[in-house]
Amino acid sequence: MVSPEMQKLAEERAARMQAARELKEPDRVPFTGLGGDVIAAYAGITAYEYQFDFEKSRAAVLKWLKDFPSDSAMIGAGGLDCLPLAVAFSDFPDLAGGFMVVNGPMNDILKMKFARFPGRELDENSSPQFIGRSNMDPSEYDELIANPQKFAYEKILPRLSDNFKDLNSPLALATMARAGLERVRQGAEMAKTMAAIAELGYPFGPAGGLSYAPLDFIGDHLRDIPNTVLDLRRYPDKVKAATESILEVLFKLATANPNVASVGFPLHLNEYLSPELYKEFYWPTLKEFVLRLAEKGIKSSMFCEGWHDPHLETLLELPAGWGTAMFEKTDVRKAKKVLQGHTVVQGGIDVGVVISGTPAQIDEYIKQLLDDMMPGGGFILGANVGNLPRNTPIENIAAVYEAVEKYGKY
Amino acid sequence: MREQLLKSFVDMDEQEAVRIARELVDTDGGAVAVLDTCKEAMEEVGRLFEAGEYFLSELIAAGDMFNQIMEFTLPKLQGDEVTSIGTMVLGTVQGDVHNIGKDIFKVMAEASGINVIDIGIDVPHEKFVEAIKEHKPELVGMCCLITLGVDSMKRTIEVIREAGLRDDIKIIIGGGRVSQAVMEHVGADAWADDAARGVRLSKELLGKE
Incomplete structure (x- = not known):
C-alpha cells in the first residue's frame, strides 16, 4: 500500500515533471536521477544478476531509489532494441508491443545474434551491448519497400536468430511460444517492482512507447550503420522509399496501444549525417512520424545521441510543445537558447x-x-548518457544529488 | 589524372574515383601515384571533417573508397614503396564490443602512414601487453563507446604500467565518451572523440607534425 505521505510525494514529483513538459517553471528543477551499471554495484550484485535475477534487481533498484531519490524511477536493468521482431508481428498489436526490447532472460529464448549480455556472451560485469550487423543485401530494397512487415518476418527474422532459420520448424514455433510465456512472467515481475517503487513515492505516468526514426531502423537492424551511410550515395531513391514504407509500419506499432501518451526515439544516425543528408534522408520521415503522433495527442521525446548541433534548428519545424529533446554531446545551454519556449x-x-x-x-x-538552465523552465535535469559504470565513486553520485537539492529550487 | 583522382575522391564521387584509380594504377609509376594521391585525399577529408564541413558519413565513405582502391593498388607496389611513420597497436578495450569507431579511425590512420596492428574488440588487458611486447609500437590506441570502457581503459593502462612498458609508448584513447577529464583519469597521453582528431594527435605523438 502507498501511504498518504508517499502518495503526496508522488503527486509533487509528477507535477514537477509535468510543469517542465509544459515548458513552465516548476517548484524545483525536475531531476530524472542517475543510474546504470552502478546500481548493481551499489547493491553488491553483478551486472549478470542485475540483468537476469528479478528478485535481486528489484532489491537493487529499491535500495538505489531510496538512497538517491529523484523525480522519476527506473524499473530495472533494461534491454536492447529488437524492433524487427515487433515489425514482423505488427499485424498483432497485442503481441508485437511486448517484443520491442529484448532483455537477458528473453534472449536466452530468442537467441538474437545482435545481443551481448553480461554473464552470457560478455563478462559478468559488462553492460548489455547491441552489435550491429548487416542482415540485408542492397538488392533486397524493393522487397523491403513493398512490404516491411512481410520482409521482416520472412527475410530478417531467420537471419537474426538461428531459432527462426526455418520459420515452419517446431523450433521456431516453440521459440515464440516460450517468448510469450516469458513475457507473461516478466510482466508479473515488473508489476511487482512498480508496486514496490510506488510505495517510495515515485509516480508512474501514462504508458510510454518506443520507436525509431525510419532510417535508424535500416541502420541498426537491416544494413548496419556503415553500409546504410554508403547506401545513401549508392541507392538514394531506394533508401528514401524504404524509409517511407517503414514509417507506416512503425507508426502502426507506436499507436497500437490506445493508452500510449508518449513515444521515445533514440536517434543514432543523426551524428553521422551532414545537414544535407539529414534533411534529405533522415528528418522527413521522423518529422512526419512526430507530427502524426502529435495529431493524436501523443508527445514525443528524442534522445539526440552523439553530437546533434548541426541539426538543432530542424526541431523548430515541429509545432511548439511537440515534446522533449535529450542531448548527449550537444551543450544543453546552446540547445536551450535555440529551443526555449518550443x-x-x-x-x-x-x-x-x-x-x-x-x-x-x-x-x-x-x-x-x-x-x-533553470530560468524560464522547460528543463529536465538528467545524465547525458543513461549509464554510469560500476566503479563510479559513490561520493560523486551523492555530490550530484546534494547539489541538486541545494541549488534546484526555483 | 592525379588531380582528377584527388578531386573526385574528396568530392565523394566513388565511381569516378575508383575508375580513375584503376586507369592510373597501370601506368608507369602509377601505383605509387595512386597511393600518394589517396593518402592526400584522405588527409583533405580529415581536414574538412575537423573544419565541420564533412561528417562521419563522409569519413566512412572515404574509408570505403580508400580500401576499395588499395585492394588493387597495394599488390602492385614494391615493399619499399610503402613507408610507415610509426606503429600503433589498436583495440577496443575489454568489456566493450563496438567496432565502428575503431574501424573508421584505423583506415584513416593507415592512410596517414601509420602501421596499425588491429587487435580487435573486447581486448583483455593482458592482450594489450602481449601485443606491445610483440610489435614494439610507438603508440597504443584504445577505443571505447560505452561508459564502462572508461574503467576498462584505466585498468588496461595500469596493467601496461605494471608490465614496465608504459614509458616505452604513448597512449591515445578514443571514443564517444572520452574527454580531457577522462584522459587524466585513466592516465593516457592524448584523447580524441573523433577519428580525424585522433589521427592528427597520433601523428603529433609520433613527432610527425
Whole structure:
C-alpha cells in the first residue's frame, strides 16, 4: 500500500515533471536521477544478476531509489532494441508491443545474434551491448519497400536468430511460444517492482512507447550503420522509399496501444549525417512520424545521441510543445537558447564529470549548470548518457544529488 | 589524372574515383601515384571533417573508397614503396564490443602512414601487453563507446604500467565518451572523440607534425 505521505510525494514529483513538459517553471528543477551499471554495484550484485535475477534487481533498484531519490524511477536493468521482431508481428498489436526490447532472460529464448549480455556472451560485469550487423543485401530494397512487415518476418527474422532459420520448424514455433510465456512472467515481475517503487513515492505516468526514426531502423537492424551511410550515395531513391514504407509500419506499432501518451526515439544516425543528408534522408520521415503522433495527442521525446548541433534548428519545424529533446554531446545551454519556449530540453550532466571529478568540482559544476538552465523552465535535469559504470565513486553520485537539492529550487 | 583522382575522391564521387584509380594504377609509376594521391585525399577529408564541413558519413565513405582502391593498388607496389611513420597497436578495450569507431579511425590512420596492428574488440588487458611486447609500437590506441570502457581503459593502462612498458609508448584513447577529464583519469597521453582528431594527435605523438 502507498501511504498518504508517499502518495503526496508522488503527486509533487509528477507535477514537477509535468510543469517542465509544459515548458513552465516548476517548484524545483525536475531531476530524472542517475543510474546504470552502478546500481548493481551499489547493491553488491553483478551486472549478470542485475540483468537476469528479478528478485535481486528489484532489491537493487529499491535500495538505489531510496538512497538517491529523484523525480522519476527506473524499473530495472533494461534491454536492447529488437524492433524487427515487433515489425514482423505488427499485424498483432497485442503481441508485437511486448517484443520491442529484448532483455537477458528473453534472449536466452530468442537467441538474437545482435545481443551481448553480461554473464552470457560478455563478462559478468559488462553492460548489455547491441552489435550491429548487416542482415540485408542492397538488392533486397524493393522487397523491403513493398512490404516491411512481410520482409521482416520472412527475410530478417531467420537471419537474426538461428531459432527462426526455418520459420515452419517446431523450433521456431516453440521459440515464440516460450517468448510469450516469458513475457507473461516478466510482466508479473515488473508489476511487482512498480508496486514496490510506488510505495517510495515515485509516480508512474501514462504508458510510454518506443520507436525509431525510419532510417535508424535500416541502420541498426537491416544494413548496419556503415553500409546504410554508403547506401545513401549508392541507392538514394531506394533508401528514401524504404524509409517511407517503414514509417507506416512503425507508426502502426507506436499507436497500437490506445493508452500510449508518449513515444521515445533514440536517434543514432543523426551524428553521422551532414545537414544535407539529414534533411534529405533522415528528418522527413521522423518529422512526419512526430507530427502524426502529435495529431493524436501523443508527445514525443528524442534522445539526440552523439553530437546533434548541426541539426538543432530542424526541431523548430515541429509545432511548439511537440515534446522533449535529450542531448548527449550537444551543450544543453546552446540547445536551450535555440529551443526555449518550443521544446523541452533534458540532460545536462556529463557522466564523464561524475566518473572522474571530485565532490567539490561536481558541486560547482551542478550549480553553474542549474544557474544557466533553470530560468524560464522547460528543463529536465538528467545524465547525458543513461549509464554510469560500476566503479563510479559513490561520493560523486551523492555530490550530484546534494547539489541538486541545494541549488534546484526555483 | 592525379588531380582528377584527388578531386573526385574528396568530392565523394566513388565511381569516378575508383575508375580513375584503376586507369592510373597501370601506368608507369602509377601505383605509387595512386597511393600518394589517396593518402592526400584522405588527409583533405580529415581536414574538412575537423573544419565541420564533412561528417562521419563522409569519413566512412572515404574509408570505403580508400580500401576499395588499395585492394588493387597495394599488390602492385614494391615493399619499399610503402613507408610507415610509426606503429600503433589498436583495440577496443575489454568489456566493450563496438567496432565502428575503431574501424573508421584505423583506415584513416593507415592512410596517414601509420602501421596499425588491429587487435580487435573486447581486448583483455593482458592482450594489450602481449601485443606491445610483440610489435614494439610507438603508440597504443584504445577505443571505447560505452561508459564502462572508461574503467576498462584505466585498468588496461595500469596493467601496461605494471608490465614496465608504459614509458616505452604513448597512449591515445578514443571514443564517444572520452574527454580531457577522462584522459587524466585513466592516465593516457592524448584523447580524441573523433577519428580525424585522433589521427592528427597520433601523428603529433609520433613527432610527425
